Amino acid sequence: MIKSYKLRRGLANTFIYIILAVLGLxxxxxxxYLIIQSFSAxxxxxxxxxxxxxxxxxxxxxxxxxxxxxxxxxWYLNTFVIACFSCVISTISVLMVAxxxxxxxxxxxxxxINIGMxxxxxxxxxxxxxxxxxxxxxxxxxxxxxxxxxxFDGTILALIICYSSGAGLGFQISKGFFxxxxxxxxxxATIDGATRNQIFWKIILPMSKPIxxxxxxxxxxxxxxxxxxxxxxxxxxIDNYTVAIGLQKxxxxxxxxxxxxxxxxxxxxxxxxxxxxxxxxxxxxxxGVTAGGVKG
Amino acid sequence: MxxxxxxxxxxxxxxxxxFANFFKKLPSNLARFFKFLGRAIVRFFxxxxxxxAGYGKRFVKGDIFVKLSYLIFGVSxxxxxxxxxxxxxxLVEVGYILFMINFxxxxxxxxxVTGYKIENGQxxxxxxxxxxxxxxxxxxxxxxxxxxxxxxxSMLILLYSVLTIVITVIVFAIYIxxxxxxxxxxxxxxxxEAIPGFKAEIKSFLDExxxxxxxxxxxxLIGCFTVLPLIFMILIAFTTYDKSHLPPxxxxxxxxxxxxxxxVNFAGGEAKAHTFLELxxxxxxxxxxxxxxxxxxxMIVALMINKKGIKLKALWRTLFVVVVAVPQFVSLLLMAxxxxxxxxxxxxxxxxxxxxxxxxxxxGGNWFTAxxxxxxxxxxxxxxxxxxxxxxxxxxxxxxxxxxATIDGAGPVKSFTKITLPYMLFVTTPYLITTFxxxxxxxxxxxxLTGGGPFTNPDYYNAGYTDILVTWLxxxxxxxxxxxxxxxxxxxxxFIVCATLSLITFNMTKSAKDEEAFS
Numbered sequence: 035m036i037k038s039y040k041l042r043r044g045l046a047n048t049f050i051y052i053i054l055a056v057l058g059l060x061x062x063x064x065x066x067y068l069i070i071q072s073f074s075a076x077x078x079x080x081x082x083x084x085x086x087x088x089x090x091x092x093x094x095x096x097x098x099x100x101x102x103x104x105x106x107x108x109w110y111l112n113t114f115v116i117a118c119f120s121c122v123i124s125t126i127s128v129l130m131v132a133x134x135x136x137x138x139x140x141x142x143x144x145x146x147i148n149i150g151m152x153x154x155x156x157x158x159x160x161x162x163x164x165x166x167x168x169x170x171x172x173x174x175x176x177x178x179x180x181x182x183x184x185x186f187d188g189t190i191l192a193l194i195i196c197y198s199s200g201a202g203l204g205f206q207i208s209k210g211f212f213x214x215x216x217x218x219x220x221x222x223a224t225i226d227g228a229t230r231n232q233i234f235w236k237i238i239l240p241m242s243k244p245i246x247x248x249x250x251x252x253x254x255x256x257x258x259x260x261x262x263x264x265x266x267x268x269x270x271x272i273d274n275y276t277v278a279i280g281l282q283k284x285x286x287x288x289x290x291x292x293x294x295x296x297x298x299x300x301x302x303x304x305x306x307x308x309x310x311x312x313x314x315x316x317x318x319x320x321x322g323v324t325a326g327g328v329k330g
Numbered sequence: 331m332x333x334x335x336x337x338x339x340x341x342x343x344x345x346x347x348x349f350a351n352f353f354k355k356l357p358s359n360l361a362r363f364f365k366f367l368g369r370a371i372v373r374f375f376x377x378x379x380x381x382x383a384g385y386g387k388r389f390v391k392g393d394i395f396v397k398l399s400y401l402i403f404g405v406s407x408x409x410x411x412x413x414x415x416x417x418x419x420x421l422v423e424v425g426y427i428l429f430m431i432n433f434x435x436x437x438x439x440x441x442x443v444t445g446y447k448i449e450n451g452q453x454x455x456x457x458x459x460x461x462x463x464x465x466x467x468x469x470x471x472x473x474x475x476x477x478x479x480x481x482x483x484s485m486l487i488l489l490y491s492v493l494t495i496v497i498t499v500i501v502f503a504i505y506i507x508x509x510x511x512x513x514x515x516x517x518x519x520x521x522x523e524a525i526p527g528f529k530a531e532i533k534s535f536l537d538e539x540x541x542x543x544x545x546x547x548x549x550x551l552i553g554c555f556t557v558l559p560l561i562f563m564i565l566i567a568f569t570t571y572d573k574s575h576l577p578p579x580x581x582x583x584x585x586x587x588x589x590x591x592x593x594v595n596f597a598g599g600e601a602k603a604h605t606f607l608e609l610x611x612x613x614x615x616x617x618x619x620x621x622x623x624x625x626x627x628x629m630i631v632a633l634m635i636n637k638k639g640i641k642l643k644a645l646w647r648t649l650f651v652v653v654v655a656v657p658q659f660v661s662l663l664l665m666a667x668x669x670x671x672x673x674x675x676x677x678x679x680x681x682x683x684x685x686x687x688x689x690x691x692x693x694g695g696n697w698f699t700a701x702x703x704x705x706x707x708x709x710x711x712x713x714x715x716x717x718x719x720x721x722x723x724x725x726x727x728x729x730x731x732x733x734x735a736t737i738d739g740a741g742p743v744k745s746f747t748k749i750t751l752p753y754m755l756f757v758t759t760p761y762l763i764t765t766f767x768x769x770x771x772x773x774x775x776x777x778x779l780t781g782g783g784p785f786t787n788p789d790y791y792n793a794g795y796t797d798i799l800v801t802w803l804x805x806x807x808x809x810x811x812x813x814x815x816x817x818x819x820x821x822x823x824x825f826i827v828c829a830t831l832s833l834i835t836f837n838m839t840k841s842a843k844d845e846e847a848f849s
Contacts, residue, residue: 050637061713064710081673083678127547127551134540138541153560163817164560167485167489168489171490199551202549203552230537231537281660281663282778297667308656
């Protein structure tokens with residue numbers, strides 16, 4: 035009896051191993067294809083076979099050398115600058131709002147939380163189009179250079195503003211985290227004469243490393259992965275693209291035949307750092323999402 | 331049902347009970363929601379009334395300087411020694427008046443007037459327009475052609491009017507704060523209390539009023555770049571702003587509800603209403619398919635990975651999670667290329683295996699294939715998310731439930747449908763509904779895969795077969811049509827659906843919690 039049970043379990047497990055292996059293969063193979071083909075040194079512009087016949091770094095080198103029509107290094111730099119700035123601004127504003135909602139008690143606090151929730155329900159890019167006109171009317175998009183830094187022009191500033199301005203609405207996850215820190219700590223500090231400002235900097239922030247890391251990483255990754263907002267804001271200014279729209283540009287009808295393999299190489303260059311950051315963030319991610327989602 | 335009866339139900343019956351209850355209680359929940367809304371409105375007006383009562387009371391009770399503060403900001407503060415604070419108040423007032431005279435008035439005065447434009451030497455009147463004069467013409471030197479000259483820009487008039495309203499609300503709040511502060515220092519002086527200096531006031535912003543310090547900058551940013559554009563877009567839905575009314579050179583007019591009328595006029599045989607109906611149907615079908623396929627498949631995979639006795643759990647999980655980690659636009663653009671008709675890897679693979687030389691056009695050919703492929707690719711993108719989120723909850727299902735089920739002779743399929751699914755549905759309903767709403771707004775998957783195509787239906791108004799409402803909205807504004815008014819109207823309708831769903835879920839989870847606690 036026991037033997038047959040063991041056998042049955044063994045069979046079931048083998049079956050599951052097979053399914054997992056097949057599924058894992060299906061899931062990972064497009065990415066493997068991406069990486070392998072990006073190292074292809076075949077003469078054809080679009081790969082004709084599943085595996086390339088010869089390998090080399092040609093696509094990567096061309097990506098960085100031939101920058102006349104599509105300037106990938108420039109896009110990469112753009113995205114990096116935007117990501118850094120918006121990461122700092124977003125993190126600060128998210129933490130500030132979350133702390134205020136979680137630890138401070140003031141009039142119409144609940145109303146503010148509800149308004150924040152309702153604002154989050156509008157389809158995001160309904161406002162994006164209006165933001166575009168707003169920025170145009172404010173003449174931010176026409177600025178040639180900011181602080182005299184070459185290349186740091188209106189579009190980049192506009193994108194930084196767009197990515198970081200709405201960040202305060204994403205306070206829920208951080209608020210949930212702050213809520214778990216015992217209030218007795220605050221009270222003790224208050225008795226010792228600390229102001230709320232000091233409590234924020236000296237007690238709450240040092241205890242909230244996971245959520246700070248989480249917020250920093252999400253807001254840093256945002257500009258690398260966002261597609262639609264950048265497309266609306268940057269429009270036809272090819273030099274001001276971020277990597278997302280730039281890569282899409284590489285495979286539109288005009289460019290695909292010449293740029294397809296460089297698109298693959300560029301995708302790898304974008305995907306690798308983001309993937310590493312994401313895997314670092316994964317644990318925080320799970321905590322944050324389940325806390326926000328399941329509590330309702 | 332009594333609590334004791336409820337406790338004896340199995341999880342599946344519990345879910346059924348909640349499910350039935352949800353629909354049974356839907357009318358009363360809705361009624362409660364509207365009652366709540368009504369009460370909120372009443373409370374809002376009561377608060378305003380109270381505010382005005384306080385406003386009047388302070389005016390009557392205060393001395394001459396307090397009364398003067400009602401006209402000139404900050405007088406009472408300056409007289410009582412809070413010079414810097416008083417000066418700041420005055421500065422706000424002066425600034426606001428200058429802003430209104432020099433800037434805002436020229437826009438806000440043209441918000442709804444009868445305008446005209448001159449085209450080919452003829453004057454065309456434009457009732458209810460934003461701005462007086464769109465275009466005038468002067469005869470060119472050779473006397474044969476007209477040189478147009480542009481005047482009012484309706485876009486800017488609307489944008490700056492909204493801005494003015496927002497600023498006015500802020501200044502009004504400062505004005506009320508000013509009257510309160512004026513009365514407070516007056517009372518303090520009368521009672522012989524110490525009046526806090528400017529430094530002390532600043533310090534209070536780091537302690538008792540710390541929330542103001544924290545909230546002001548994020549609120550300002552959100553106000554400028556979320557609320558203001560939102561109001562602007564909502565107003566656009568009630569105008570005639572589209573390609574044939576593009577400023578400069580044209581004014582757009584207020585159109586009332588006619589844009590919404592066009593969208594829901596199903597009987598009129600209009601392309602817009604027809605497209606709207608069809609796309610709305612597909613959006614709902616898409617959202618349901620996308621949500622539940624990901625949910626159920628993801629859970630099955632998560633169960634397999636987490637099953638006792640399965641080794642290399644970390645490896646299996648990483649295989650799937652890597653797909654989440656890669657930026658979505660990369661994986662979707664890549665997928666679109668792999669599925670391409672010419673040189674797509676999948677067609678090459680099929681040729682390799684079956685020898686079939688005819689490439690299949692997955693995304694641009696048959697509309698049904700395209701829709702199925704989109705849903706399947708979405709499974710590829712979405713399952714890893716479900717695995718991430720459900721793994722932890724799945725581990726929390728008591729193991730003895732499964733054990734007793736196995737003893738009673740239940741196979742894996744039966745324990746999945748009788749134990750796992752009901753339990754998970756019960757716990758993750760809010761997550762499911764958020765995902766559902768997310769899928770209604772799932773722009774990336776559709777846009778990056780098919781761009782909305784195949785565009786083979788001539789009856790559609792600027793849309794393809796896989797277009798959902800939000801991608802249609804995007805194409806209407808950024809594409810050739812430039813039908814901004816219609817896009818704004820669609821956006822509002824989508825919002826109403828999503829908001830209603832969210833609020834009902836919110837109510838439902840709340841009522842479910844209450845039930846557990848009290849019944």
